[in-house]
Amino acid sequence: MTPSDLELARRVALRPLADVAAGMGLGPDDLDPYGRDVAKVRLPALARLRERPPGKYVVVTAITPTPLGEGKTATAVGLVQGLSRRGRRAVVALRQPSLGPTFGIKGGAAGAGHSQVLPMERLNLHLTGDFHAVTAAHNLLAAVVDNHLYQGNPLGLDPARVAWRRVMDVNDRALRNVVLGLGDPQDGVPRQGGFDITAASEVMVLLSLATSLRDLRARLGRLVVGYTRDDQPVTAEHLGAAGAMAALLRDALAPNLLQTSEGTPALVHTGPFGNIATGSSSVLACQLGLHGADYLVTEAGFGADLGAERFFNVKCRVSGLTPDAAVVVATVRALKVHSGHYRITPGRPLPPALLEENPADVEAGLGNLSRQIGVVRGFGVPVVVAVNAFPGDHPSEHEVIVRAAREAGARVAVSHAVARGGEGALELAQAVEEAAHEPGDFRFTYDLSDPLLAKLGAVATRVYGADGLDVSKAALRDLRRFEALGYGGLPVVIAKTHLSLSADPRQRGVPHGWRLPVREVRLAAGAGYVYAISGEMRTMPGLPAHPAAERVDLGEMGEIVGLF
């Protein structure tokens, strides 16, 4: 029987974290240990490392994924292990997994097989408490908002226009829509509200984008919780809550240091939701890794149209960092699905036909790969295609992908990182090194000075390949309102399905002749962007009939079992 990821994780003898840190130029005084084998890197270390020239900045993205994901994290981890085996100092920067899905369908995760982040149990359960700090800061502001209404509402906040929900790091559908403040008059002012999962908190994105404690504090102050009856935004600063939120988040701003299955440094920090936010690890983790290594490899959520687009247009704009190369992960499985001949349903077994040798169906799905390569090229960033190999793949199927990638002018390598660790990613590492040394020509999709509507249109047409936008009247009105209030210079994020290049999750491959609907636009003034909602966006997952929680327990020696 194939050993589980948890079993493989347990077999690894971890390197002393001080040795791992030393490889990044960090000394013992730069670390605050948080339990065994996990530490926070103190922020002053970053200021010191900045005096060293930065390494190469590599982002791992993907073709349009299936609901199962295509292994970006394992590829990113395998890549740094491969680079390390080639004698390069390499660091991976990843998002922290969310607790909710760990007990829901997904189970715990960061990488797979011989390309994981360790210690796995710590990674998946609490880690250093950063998510809990986000929950606490977010909900403190929510309590202050409702207290403001209760205490006479001196700022004149319109109770019907409170936009600040509450958050909890749990999959709990019953909290999506609630009525608050019931009971006696001293139990608050009744109104509608609801909870999102903590990863969907604007505070989480804000933490991931903050470039310093001072910047964190300023962004918190700019958080808009709602509007007055005469349409003026009410902020966390107006409510006097931003300072206390910053105090709660102070330690959470420091990136967490762990290690990969082969002992290379892994920075794990923040976990902004992929579908309504940037979906990438923190700016500070990237800066720390870049100045502490020859290569910093990070991951952007979902396919290149969503994750890489936001990574480039939002995160790189904030950080001022220029990416040197992008890895586009492709799998035989997903390309077959893009042929339109298969369908994958999470929680159900794969269709057996999907596992049969069928290079023609892989070929039929290649349009999506070419298109996503084109998305990255549109930003002027060199591309390496990584074929994430699965045990059931057939060489003929890999060959089809390799050929297509070469024809599209991209570098390409088959990655066996899951099965063989860094040794299985040596070719990929070499290709990434070559790509990262090509002269770059990085450019954004739009200028910040463009109108908000034009920015949305540029992403939809030039990145997604839509024919145009269909914007609701309410969204148009709100875009004008945000511009009138002085938020017109922000970048944009589009909340769109990740299962298709289009806005329709059923459209595989490269959909043509479609327009992007924009039902609603929202302001994330603290995080620093305006986001458009296109389709149904769930921000609080539910549990399945048999949640992963049922399998998790303590073993005889107090060890955690069943995490996946």
Added chain:
Amino acid sequence: MTPSDLELARRVALRPLADVAAGMGLGPDDLDPYGRDVAKVRLPALARLRERPPGKYVVVTAITPTPLGEGKTATAVGLVQGLSRRGRRAVVALRQPSLGPTFGIKGGAAGAGHSQVLPMERLNLHLTGDFHAVTAAHNLLAAVVDNHLYQGNPLGLDPARVAWRRVMDVNDRALRNVVLGLGDPQDGVPRQGGFDITAASEVMVLLSLATSLRDLRARLGRLVVGYTRDDQPVTAEHLGAAGAMAALLRDALAPNLLQTSEGTPALVHTGPFGNIATGSSSVLACQLGLHGADYLVTEAGFGADLGAERFFNVKCRVSGLTPDAAVVVATVRALKVHSGHYRITPGRPLPPALLEENPADVEAGLGNLSRQIGVVRGFGVPVVVAVNAFPGDHPSEHEVIVRAAREAGARVAVSHAVARGGEGALELAQAVEEAAHEPGDFRFTYDLSDPLLAKLGAVATRVYGADGLDVSKAALRDLRRFEALGYGGLPVVIAKTHLSLSADPRQRGVPHGWRLPVREVRLAAGAGYVYAISGEMRTMPGLPAHPAAERVDLGEMGEIVGLF
């Protein structure tokens, strides 16, 4: 100007935590550091220390307090500092402060002046994340409960009899009563619910009373979340959630090591609510300190009638530990209030007359002191009265208390621990040493084999001094039900106002001729007791018009300011 507690805390040069731990017989391998100057003590260390004979077990309790509190924590901290100056190895075990009140009225706190637990900012903000772990475990169970209803309710849980609320570590009155599961059919089953503050979670008490990981896991399995329509209890074990909860709480079971203002070891662990639970630090922290020192000093919440009663009848029963002495803290201020001539309202200045020299009014309030001494004596535990000196006190007023304590046959000392640290608690330390070496005669108020109603009656009459119980029909029915379900052998907790020996918070001194109303009884099967509700018990605080959060911020160097 008098320096604030935070300023005094900052001036202290902390000892290396390894040195602090060494004084308890703990080596570096026994500690898991969590950031600077805070560590968790690994549970295997306790198994090793148990081979050493235990030291003396001292509990700090008080007369019936005013709403401002009488300084039990500062006295406990000062006492270990005093014992330490007298050459004894002494450890203090305290509850962790709750985050909610830190941003509400109360501000941050553990001790005061020169008798605090440090580092103060870490203590008050997150610490090692134990409270967050309790929140996560509690709410995971809540999500599983609502998911069970949503997924067809195979166990037949009666939605109207779900007893498991949700928790959050924030003062948020709007969450006291909510309606959940609104929205579309896929958003869950609508029903009434609500949130308590995390300190009021049964998981918090359970964590404080657990004697091992195995015991923790078993208690979690016994948690009753509600009843079926045919009156059978539904537990966390039935729902398959107890294992995952144990995984979330595994690290939280290890006590946290900090230090006092004078570098003596301080174990800070768990924070069960005083009014509906035991209100005392953990069993494991007490065991660890007892076997690691000559003296383990811990605190029991509120006055002796509430905190010490539960400490003796519930916590000591679980731990098997026998207390050697009890300190009853008294203040001039509170005794004057017990004269019935003054009234203290939190958030308002003290009445000026209260600060004038008036030994006669102190004398008039002494009945409460004698009665609370009697409460402790009823358990066969030697008593030391500690007069917690305030700057405005007059020697004549102290003399009245000292004389009365001696006449009651108790040892007594004036403690200047707040103003002078351990040096101000030398006399108290000496008195405690003497008392702890008296031959003890520890006994419980009731046998576990007594009927539940008899146990409640014994506490009400023999501890509180009530004439009897007035039990509602619903409560009587539920007591019988609990006994029929096999919970009759549990100890009891009575949720009663802490501001009076009676059930009426306005009755000062020693109320006579009153009966204890029991409106409702509830089962805490995981924590392991049945509790009776007598009067209004708030389990989710609210924020005041100007919460302490408004003063908290980051300073120029990123330091936390305004915490109090």
